[in-house]
Amino acid sequence: MGDPARCEWIPMEGGAHPKFGVHAGIDSGNKLYVARAYHEGAVIPGKLHVSHSHVYIPYDMKEVPVPSYEVLIAPPASLSWVPGSGGTVPDDAVVGE
Numbered sequence: 001m002g003d004p005a006r007c008e009w010i011p012m013e014g015g016a017h018p019k020f021g022v023h024a025g026i027d028s029g030n031k032l033y034v035a036r037a038y039h040e041g042a043v044i045p046g047k048l049h050v051s052h053s054h055v056y057i058p059y060d061m062k063e064v065p066v067p068s069y070e071v072l073i074a075p076p077a078s079l080s081w082v083p084g085s086g087g088t089v090p091d092d093a094v095v096g097e
Contacts, residue, residue, distance in 0.1 A: 007079070053067065
């Protein structure tokens, strides 16, 4: 959990990521960052793989690459992953859209 008021979405492109980007895990030994992109009239949460030049978002049962995106930033250690339960979202969750 954390303080969503201290979070911000930063416009980026081409695989760039800002300082204090929120880490989302590791894939093939590379960091993933929390990101979102505009696609087909919607804002869709996704992931930025640091060795790729696009953000990947889920759309139409596929993983779609998008070259322009926003990366979530937050002060170090101000957020944490919390498992969902029963379809509910915690009150202080960061909104991805």
